[in-house]
Amino acid sequence: MNFDILTLFPEMFQGFLNSSIIKRAHEKGIIETNLINFREFANNKHQTVDDAPYGGGGGMVLKPEPLFEAVDHLLQNVSERPPIILMSPQGEPFTQRKAEELARHSHLIVLCGHYEGYDERVRQYLVTEEISIGDYVLTGGELPAMVLIDSIARLIPGVLGNETSAVSDSFSTGLLEYPQYTRPVEYRGYRVPDVLLSGHHKNIEKWRRQESLRRTWMRRPDLLQSVDLTPEDITFLKRLKSEADKDQ
Template identity: 60%
Template sequence: MKIDILTLFPRMFEGVFNESILKKAQEKSLLRFNLVNYRDYSLNKHHKVDDYPYGGGAGMVLSPQPIFDAVEAVVRTSKTKPRILLMCPQGEPFTQKKAEELSEEKHLIFICGHYEGYDERIRTHLATDELSIGDFILTGGELASMVIIDSVARLIPGVLGNQASHQQDSYSTGLLEHPHYTRPQDFRGMKVPEVLLSGDHKKIGEWRRKESLRRTIERRPDLLKENLLTEEDKLFLSKLKQEKS
């Protein structure tokens, strides 16, 4: 996958892209990053990329020209039609399902905004997707794009050492993930559940499923979908509700 990031602050990405999983993915040639400072595409003699909003108001608005020209320059070198992702607090909430969808793409372009917002023509005539990582405001789209890139990259085959690692992640199954334990078996009197030491994979699987259900109904009941639940799941949830009441 090729990922182009249009940003006014390319140095913000250096540490993120040169550590951990993202660094290894590049070493395996599974990911290729390209940082583009769209200020370099400004035709303004002072290299301005923003201007005052028509109609008045606080803040500055990103001008269409530098961003359109930067995206078009990147697209000209692309072998496939890229998805152009606009980082925006008004955008579609980013989810694991969206991450899975984007991980199938060959080329992604991220547009990181700044200042008060974008000229609307960037939103309506350039972006293919608008994405938000939550109902809060950041100073720019850089941090949001890093979060999304990390989430998408780990789903690309070969990026994680064990391909099964992400398949049981929270949200991938429609439920929150079950608890995990490792050595020592007894830490300060806090013991690992006996079932995990039994070697009985059927019982371990059943325990994990029930704990996922328990955690989901306690923390994120909005995630539970009837069509994804077995009759055994429904019976277990019914018992949990009775115990709580």
């Protein structure tokens, strides 16, 4: 997977790209990131990338020329146009399903904005999609781009040490992840559930499924609307609701 990142602040990515799992993925050659300061593609001697908005108003707007020129440069020797993603609070909410969709590509171009916003022509004629990581506003698109890259990269085979980790993570199945425990068996009087110590794999899987359902029902019941539930799942959820009604 190759990530081309257009940003005015490439130095913001250094710690992220040179640490932990992302660093190891680079060292293995599984992912490659190319940081491009699109100020270098400005068409004036002062390398101006923003200007006041037509019609007045506060703040500055990113000019179209540097971004269009930078993307043209990246596409010079590319046979197939990759997704060109604009990080924007106005974009499609980023989800695990979206990460899985984007992980099928071998090349992504990610645009990180700053200032008040983008010239609308960037949205209309340059990017293929806009993505938001939440309903809030940040000073720029760099942090959202890091979230995007981290979420996608861990889905690429070989990036994680344990290939089953991404499969069982929260949201990968549509449900929140079940509780996890490790040694010691007992700590300060708090004990690991006996089923996890039993060695009975079928019972363990059943417990994990039900705990995922329980946690999702309690914390994110909206997610259950899009999950394929088995008859056993439905019976379990009815029991949870019945128990909750009795406690009220």
